[in-house]
Amino acid sequence: MSKSVGKLLGAGNSKAKTFASEQQYLNYLNKYDTSDVDNIYKNMALYGNQLSSTLANRPEYIYSIDGSNLAAHKAETATYNQAASKLASEFESRRRQLETRLQNQGFSPNSETYQNAMKNLESAQNSAYVDAAYDSVQAGQDAFSNSLNNQLAVANFQNSARQLPITELQNLLQNQYSGYDIANQIFNVQQGKDTRINKFQNQNATEQFNFGTNALLGGGKLFASAFSDKQLKENIVQVGRLYNGLPVYLFTYKGDNEPRLGLMAQDVLSVNPEAVSIDNSGYFKVNYALACEQQVCVK
Numbered sequence: 395m396s397k398s399v400g401k402l403l404g405a406g407n408s409k410a411k412t413f414a415s416e417q418q419y420l421n422y423l424n425k426y427d428t429s430d431v432d433n434i435y436k437n438m439a440l441y442g443n444q445l446s447s448t449l450a451n452r453p454e455y456i457y458s459i460d461g462s463n464l465a466a467h468k469a470e471t472a473t474y475n476q477a478a479s480k481l482a483s484e485f486e487s488r489r490r491q492l493e494t495r496l497q498n499q500g501f502s503p504n505s506e507t508y509q510n511a512m513k514n515l516e517s518a519q520n521s522a523y524v525d526a527a528y529d530s531v532q533a534g535q536d537a538f539s540n541s542l543n544n545q546l547a548v549a550n551f552q553n554s555a556r557q558l559p560i561t562e563l564q565n566l567l568q569n570q571y572s573g574y575d576i577a578n579q580i581f582n583v584q585q586g587k588d589t590r591i592n593k594f595q596n597q598n599a600t601e602q603f604n605f606g607t608n609a610l611l612g613g614g615k616l617f618a619s620a621f622s623d624k625q626l627k628e629n630i631v632q633v634g635r636l637y638n639g640l641p642v643y644l645f646t647y648k649g650d651n652e653p654r655l656g657l658m659a660q661d662v663l664s665v666n667p668e669a670v671s672i673d674n675s676g677y678f679k680v681n682y683a684l685a686c687e688q689q690v691c692v693k
């Protein structure tokens with residue numbers, strides 16, 4: 395199969411040598427296996443789709459906790475009731491002890507001493523209840539705050555625990571490439587490669603044009619190296635010779651229909667081998683400045 399200039403320079407999907415680094419990288423990217431990473435992303439997408447349909451009903455997640463005034467009041471009431479129950483038991487014991495002591499001292503329940511002693515005990519009990527009420531407000535607030543913080547901690551832990559598998563997957567996916575990542579990388583490499591190919595082709599075309607013009611006019615400064623390997627050319631017609639006997643040809647590059655004028659590297663090798671070099675692609679290039687050191691003469 396013939397080699398075109400486009401293939402030589404690495405255009406399209408050809409395996410070229412001139413731009414071997416890009417092509418090797420493209421070959422590597424095209425063989426890069428992203429199936430595992432793609433499956434992970436696919437499963438995550440499916441899971442996300444399932445979650446989106448159940449956002450309103452997910453009992454395993456805690457979205458809110460009770461931080462209302464009613465909740466605070468309940469905490470205060472519970473604290474007061476606990477204190478009141480303790481006070482009731484305490485003053486009931488003190489009342490029985492006081493009654494026994496007064497009776498042992500000979501005071502009857504109708505006596506003034508007995509009644510005053512009971513009133514003092516009742517007053518002390520009322521004061522204790524008032525103090526307990528005040529204390530319960532602060533204690534209730536503290537209890538409510540602790541309960542609220544505990545609820546928040548539990549909610550955060552539970553919700554975070556639900557996120558652990560996703561977090562682990564995200565950590566595992568770091569520096570891993572999906573099919574999309576590889577496709578984007580291939581596009582960027584190919585785009586840069588095509589840009590360099592176009593620049594190279596335009597530069598070579600300009601150099602060939604300059605050579606042809608100078609050769610036909612019989613003088614002028616010639617350009618440096620250009621691809622002149624016979625294997626890259628077709629439609630070859632000899633149109634003249636240089637002073638040193640080198641034939642000058644009209645030709646087209648394979649895969650390019652634009653007519654060009656120039657030498658054949660194989661001819662130059664027999665006359666001035668210093669003017670011929672081998673490109674990294676394996677094809678000959680001719681340094682026209684060396685090949686045509688004296689005035690050009692086209693017959």
